[in-house]
Amino acid sequence: MGRKNEIMKKSVGIxxxxxxxxxxxxxxxxxxAEAGYSLDEIIAIQNEVTVGSTPLIELKNITNLARQVSSTxxxxxxxxxxxxxxxSGSFKARRAATAVYHAKKLGxxxxxxxxxxxxxxxxASQAAKHGLKxxxxxxxxxxxxxxxxEILEKQRACEAMGAxxxxxSVGPELFYLFLKLLEETGYFNASLYTPFGIAGVETLGMxxxxxxxxxxxxxxxxxxxxxxGGGNITGTARGLIKAGAxxxxxxxxxxxxxxxxxxxxxxxxxxxxTTGHTGFGIPFASFPDRSDVPRNAARPLRxxxxxxxxxxxxxxxxxxxxxxxxxxxxGPAGNTSITAAFALAQTMKNDETIIVQETEYTGAGxxxxxxxxxxxxxxxxxxxxxxxxxxxxxxxxxxxxxxMIKLRDxxxxxxxxxxxxxxxxxxxIKGSDLTNEDIxxxxxxxxxxxxxxREAINSL
Amino acid sequence: MKTKKGTWVQIRAVVLMPDERAxxxxxxxxxxxxxxxxxxxxxxxxxxxxxCKITTVTGRIVSGILEExxxxxxxxxxxxxxxxxxxxxxxxxx
Numbered sequence: 001m002g003r004k005n006e007i008m009k010k011s012v013g014i015x016x017x018x019x020x021x022x023x024x025x026x027x028x029x030x031x032x033a034e035a036g037y038s039l040d041e042i043i044a045i046q047n048e049v050t051v052g053s054t055p056l057i058e059l060k061n062i063t064n065l066a067r068q069v070s071s072t073x074x075x076x077x078x079x080x081x082x083x084x085x086x087x088s089g090s091f092k093a094r095r096a097a098t099a100v101y102h103a104k105k106l107g108x109x110x111x112x113x114x115x116x117x118x119x120x121x122x123x124a125s126q127a128a129k130h131g132l133k134x135x136x137x138x139x140x141x142x143x144x145x146x147x148x149x150e151i152l153e154k155q156r157a158c159e160a161m162g163a164x165x166x167x168x169s170v171g172p173e174l175f176y177l178f179l180k181l182l183e184e185t186g187y188f189n190a191s192l193y194t195p196f197g198i199a200g201v202e203t204l205g206m207x208x209x210x211x212x213x214x215x216x217x218x219x220x221x222x223x224x225x226x227x228x229g230g231g232n233i234t235g236t237a238r239g240l241i242k243a244g245a246x247x248x249x250x251x252x253x254x255x256x257x258x259x260x261x262x263x264x265x266x267x268x269x270x271x272x273x274t275t276g277h278t279g280f281g282i283p284f285a286s287f288p289d290r291s292d293v294p295r296n297a298a299r300p301l302r303x304x305x306x307x308x309x310x311x312x313x314x315x316x317x318x319x320x321x322x323x324x325x326x327x328x329x330x331g332p333a334g335n336t337s338i339t340a341a342f343a344l345a346q347t348m349k350n351d352e353t354i355i356v357q358e359t360e361y362t363g364a365g366x367x368x369x370x371x372x373x374x375x376x377x378x379x380x381x382x383x384x385x386x387x388x389x390x391x392x393x394x395x396x397x398x399x400x401x402x403x404m405i406k407l408r409d410x411x412x413x414x415x416x417x418x419x420x421x422x423x424x425x426x427x428x429i430k431g432s433d434l435t436n437e438d439i440x441x442x443x444x445x446x447x448x449x450x451x452x453x454r455e456a457i458n459s460l
Numbered sequence: 461m462k463t464k465k466g467t468w469v470q471i472r473a474v475v476l477m478p479d480e481r482a483x484x485x486x487x488x489x490x491x492x493x494x495x496x497x498x499x500x501x502x503x504x505x506x507x508x509x510x511x512c513k514i515t516t517v518t519g520r521i522v523s524g525i526l527e528e529x530x531x532x533x534x535x536x537x538x539x540x541x542x543x544x545x546x547x548x549x550x551x552x553x554x
Contacts, residue, residue, distance in 0.1 A: 068554050110518060133518040143492035152535040159499075164518045167497040168475070170489055173482050177475055177496065185520070265489040320547040365535040373538025382543055398543055401550065 089361025201235020
């Protein structure tokens with residue numbers, strides 16, 4: 001582990017030191033510009049491998065349902081960007097397309113990704129296309145070798161596209177094995193969090209702005225993104241800004257799994273969502289540089305205007321509704337933000353619009369039926385009632401009727417404050433020793449102003 | 461019975477023993493070893509439960525305990541979930 005930085009530099013080909021100031025401040029935009037690709041380059045890279053350009057679909061029947069249960073009788077129009085149409089079945093193909101292209105360009109023989117999510121299949125798919133070898137490292141089983149069905153399916157998908165999958169029991173030491181593999185193979189670290197990976201998602205934001213404008217001659221009011229590691233929201237928001245849609249509100253949504261310890265062997269199979277949940281969403285927002293690269297290019301607090309939480313039971317309900325009302329059978333984890341949109345729409349007017357910026361493929365394991373069966377087998381009570389009473393790991397409460405799907409705001413200032421606190425701790429700096437430049441940087445990092453940063457520091 | 465060299469198998473290996481686990485790991489996890497499963501072709505004849513070597517699809521040679529011969533996928537769509545039927549009916553009635 002002592003050689004971490006050296007291994008990292010070799011395996012991503014970026015000298016992160018050149019963007020550092022030696023303290024809290026680093027030049028994020030310089031890193032994105034120099035280490036990443038321009039939007040036009042990325043469009044060309046993704047076109048070449050038929051990634052992106054997914055359809056934007058209006059969910060008229062879901063919108064109607066929202067209007068019927070809304071207390072005002074009004075609800076915003078809900079649209080979804082059908083990212084399941086990408087080659088590997090999710091928006092992650094955008095990130096993998098740029099990462100694998102870059103690896104090939106630099107002459108690496110193979111790529112490695114540490115992920116239990118859709119990114120594994122995305123990297124496997126792109127590696128297959130470019131003729132590179134691919135290793136995916138997954139946290140998959142509990143200590144009794146019981147695998148989460150969603151992750152087992154992702155393993156199958158990776159192997160189907162020629163990747164070697166290394167499956168691990170629960171624990172953050174996955175990173176230790178990941179580093180050993182990078183050193184052993186000399187492969188490229190196709191991290192989710194490099195500038196090229198994040199820049200790969202910018203096309204998603206750009207397409208939303210362009211497609212919507214072409215159809216309606218204006219921009220949408222809100223773009224809702226499922227939030228986990230932060231790359232989805234960061235890339236989408238940056239793409240929107242680059243397309244001139246800087247006033248569009250960008251909201252994040254996660255499944256509320258509070259109370260479940262993410263590194264616990266016994267809690268591992270008690271959750272029905274393996275991504276898009278608060279177990280990633282909150283720690284990655286409050287400390288992005290915890291990732292597998294020295295500086296994470298995914299910095300969600302820079303872009304997020306609101307953070308909404310939904311319950312597991314609510315997402316399963318909406319996933320089922322999406323299938324029978326819209327004829328779109330999609331994976332539950334990807335429907336996290338559709339669920340939030342359903343509740344959010346009811347606080348808006350009929351002529352306002354929300355774009356949900358992703359869907360994901362569904363299949364064995366990655367399906368509400370598989371997940372609810374698995375939950376029951378693991379002693380989780382599945383019942384109808386008020387989702388507000390759902391306790392992750394104990395029960396899944398399906399809303400008794402759709403009016404019970406509610407909007408829950410997570411206080412962003414709480415995460416911003418904890419981000420600032422983490423910065424001070426990590427760099428061993430006292431709040432009183434921060435320079436004006438540090439304060440300015442922290443304000444940019446948290447999408448607030450210097451006054452708020454100073455106030456937060458004083459309250460720590 | 462020995463499994464023949466060249467057969468597609470899954471092996472298991474311990475990466476970290478319980479006493480080698482990271483300090484931040486919760487207690488329940490700390491009592492278990494960090495275990496790894498990998499698939500590949502057997503480099504030599506071996507019995508289930510025996511130490512063996514495999515060649516993975518990327519060409520790496522990995523050692524471990526032979527656990528499964530010709531492993532296949534068993535994850536599925538789960539059993540019948542009556543609650544989903546009820547949701548289907550409800551949203552259509554609106």
